[in-house]
Amino acid sequence: xxxxxxxxxxxxxxxALLVIAVAQAASGWxxxxxxxxxxxxxxxxxxxxxxxxxxxxxxxxSLGHCxxxxxxxxxxxxxxxxxxxxxxxxxxxxxxxxxSLVAGxxxxxLAGVAVGIPSFRLRGxxxxxxxxxxxxxxxxxxxxxxxxxxxxGLKGIPxxxxxxxxxxxxxxxxxxxxxxxxxxxxxxxxxxxxxxxAAGAMGVNPMRYxxxxxxxxxxxxxxxxxxxxxxxxxxxxxxxxxxxSIEIVVMVILGGMGRTAGVVIAAILLTILPEVxxxxxxxxxxxxxxxxxxxxxxxxxxxFTFVGPRKAKA
Amino acid sequence: xxxxxxQLLNGLSLGAIYALIALGYTMVYGVLRFIxxxxxxxxxxxxFAGYFLAPKVAQVFPPGSIAGALVVxxxxxxxxxxxxxxxxxxxxxxxxxxxxxTVLITxxxxxxxxxxxxxHRLVFGASPRTFPELLANKTLHLGGLTLNxxxxxxxxxxxxxxxxxxxxxxxxxxxTAMRAVAFNEQAAALMGVNINRIITFTFALGSALxxxxxxxxxxxxxxxxxxxxxxxxxxxxxxxxVGGIGNLPGAALGGLVLGVVETLAGGVQxxxxxxxxxxxxxLILILLFRPAGLLGRAQIEKV
Numbered sequence: 001x002x003x004x005x006x007x008x009x010x011x012x013x014x015x016a017l018l019v020i021a022v023a024q025a026a027s028g029w030x031x032x033x034x035x036x037x038x039x040x041x042x043x044x045x046x047x048x049x050x051x052x053x054x055x056x057x058x059x060x061x062s063l064g065h066c067x068x069x070x071x072x073x074x075x076x077x078x079x080x081x082x083x084x085x086x087x088x089x090x091x092x093x094x095x096x097x098x099x100s101l102v103a104g105x106x107x108x109x110l111a112g113v114a115v116g117i118p119s120f121r122l123r124g125x126x127x128x129x130x131x132x133x134x135x136x137x138x139x140x141x142x143x144x145x146x147x148x149x150x151x152x153g154l155k156g157i158p159x160x161x162x163x164x165x166x167x168x169x170x171x172x173x174x175x176x177x178x179x180x181x182x183x184x185x186x187x188x189x190x191x192x193x194x195x196x197x198a199a200g201a202m203g204v205n206p207m208r209y210x211x212x213x214x215x216x217x218x219x220x221x222x223x224x225x226x227x228x229x230x231x232x233x234x235x236x237x238x239x240x241x242x243x244x245s246i247e248i249v250v251m252v253i254l255g256g257m258g259r260t261a262g263v264v265i266a267a268i269l270l271t272i273l274p275e276v277x278x279x280x281x282x283x284x285x286x287x288x289x290x291x292x293x294x295x296x297x298x299x300x301x302x303x304f305t306f307v308g309p310r311k312a313k314a
Numbered sequence: 315x316x317x318x319x320x321q322l323l324n325g326l327s328l329g330a331i332y333a334l335i336a337l338g339y340t341m342v343y344g345v346l347r348f349i350x351x352x353x354x355x356x357x358x359x360x361x362f363a364g365y366f367l368a369p370k371v372a373q374v375f376p377p378g379s380i381a382g383a384l385v386v387x388x389x390x391x392x393x394x395x396x397x398x399x400x401x402x403x404x405x406x407x408x409x410x411x412x413x414x415x416t417v418l419i420t421x422x423x424x425x426x427x428x429x430x431x432x433x434h435r436l437v438f439g440a441s442p443r444t445f446p447e448l449l450a451n452k453t454l455h456l457g458g459l460t461l462n463x464x465x466x467x468x469x470x471x472x473x474x475x476x477x478x479x480x481x482x483x484x485x486x487x488x489x490t491a492m493r494a495v496a497f498n499e500q501a502a503a504l505m506g507v508n509i510n511r512i513i514t515f516t517f518a519l520g521s522a523l524x525x526x527x528x529x530x531x532x533x534x535x536x537x538x539x540x541x542x543x544x545x546x547x548x549x550x551x552x553x554x555x556v557g558g559i560g561n562l563p564g565a566a567l568g569g570l571v572l573g574v575v576e577t578l579a580g581g582v583q584x585x586x587x588x589x590x591x592x593x594x595x596x597l598i599l600i601l602l603f604r605p606a607g608l609l610g611r612a613q614i615e616k617v
Binding site: 121122126128129132133134139141242246282283285288289292293 | 343349405408409412413415416419420422423424426427430431434435544548551552555559587588590591594595597598601602605606
């Protein structure tokens with residue numbers, strides 16, 4: 001297939017998928033703990049890279065990313081639970097799982113559009129607090145939504161998320177976001193990020209780009225939520241509180257806003273870090289918070305950013 | 315009707331506490347232009363300081379006396395002022411010239427650090443504690459209304475503190491300097507204002523109010539725990555934004571509005587489960603129609 005191999009990004013995607021398929025075959029040797037952590041890493045990569053499209057590339061500071069994750073998680077989990085109750089043949093499971101993930105993603109994208117609309121009028125801290133508010137409203141909704149178990153959580157979700165599913169979707173997310181931003185169309189995101197007014201004057205419609213960023217970012221967050229639901233097999237509204245959104249934001253900032261490779265590495269490191277610190281038991285989260293402070297003081301531009309920021313002229 | 319008035323009163327006393335915390339957010343935002351996420355934790359530390367101080371003070375002053383309560387309140391405010399000023403000195407001052415986002419994440423880190431340290435079993439532990447009775451709580455019946463003396467104390471004390479704050483900010487030299495820094499930091503520095511001292515003072519003042527809020531909250535709701543500052547702090551921040559962040563009367567108004575809306579909505583059948591979401595729904599509605607908050611002035615963007 002020469003057409004696919006001509007494009008650099010597509011070649012990388014194919015290589016990544018191939019490596020993941022091989023690794024999946026080998027993943028049986030891993031013990032359950034390492035397998036679980038590796039799936040957590042993949043889910044966090046999807047979350048961080050999709051938030052990076054909104055926060056980093058388009059410059060719309062959003063603090064409600066895990067609200068989208070909650071929508072995707074609950075929707076897909078309820079669909080697969082319904083499917084398993086209906087007693088469909090096991091051969092259909094991958095198809096049903098894929099459909100439920102997409103359905104969760106689409107609903108999350110709709111929520112993303114709803115959150116994106118205020119971004120037309122609000123900027124900076126005001127937008128941050130409105131997105132935070134949306135995230136909290138979504139959490140409160142699921143906390144009272146009886147069909148999803150309300151405050152006691154949604155139990156009995158089938159365990160469908162495998163190494164292959166999680167990492168393939170992580171690779172696809174990185175591919176889609178990176179290709180989107182590097183395309184001719186995608187330059188508009190950077191233009192909106194750098195100077196909205198100038199972008200508007202040059203014929204780039206900032207509203208369209210903001211809505212696109214919010215809906216695509218939310219779509220992948222919804223997919224991540226679906227993967228998370230079928231990985232943990234239990235969803236509780238308290239797992240989707242404001243702290244979860246903050247964790248994703250920290251990944252994006254440590255990775256360097258708008259730098260996909262850096263954000264992927266930061267997502268990997270920040271998922272492994274609390275696990276490594278498990279040995280310190282009670283002091284684990286104290287160390288985690290101290291590390292965040294120390295990193296922000298020592299490397300505020302992101303861990304992997306070695307050139308100065310592109311200067312926007314006033 | 316009397317039920318409505320009752321809820322209004324409950325809402326006002328809750329709103330008064332939000333207002334006290336919101337003022338700290340808005341003052342810090344005024345001078346430094348960033349959201350001090352650790353502010354809600356200073357509020358929590360205030361409540362815990364009161365918890366440990368109250369029995370000591372009760373040995374000197376008779377328990378439940380006004381003098382004893384005042385001693386606790388003033389000491390806690392002083393302790394919180396110290397905590398706020400040290401947080402600024404240790405965590406935020408090294409980042410003064412850095413992008414705001416960096417400071418924001420640092421603030422989140424500080425907030426997490428305080429929360430997890432306090433949850434540790436060697437510090438406060440994660441389980442809730444019962445706050446001692448600072449003032450004898452009497453129930454008054456007035457017409458169809460049931461009044462708690464504590465609620466009246468909360469409202470009266472908040473009014474007093476707001477009056478004091480407005481005096482400090484509007485009439486004193488240091489208050490004038492605060493407003494000058496908020497208006498234009500560089501120009502203020504050129505006029506001989508010691509920026510660092512003013513910023514420290516702003517943190518101390520805001521944290522003292524948060525400490526007072528912590529005591530009042532603990533008096534009203536009696537349960538305190540290391541994570542109590544998260545939701546309350548978040549809502550107080552919402553109040554500050556609703557009022558127009560950086561605007562002091564706005565923060566007080568926003569706090570009262572939020573407290574009343576939340577309590578009234580919580581009293582409506584069928585809505586009470588959504589109580590925590592209502593504050594944020596109100597926030598989004600208000601910001602959609604007034605993007606700079608209730609009392610904020612919209613800034614015209616110059617090209």
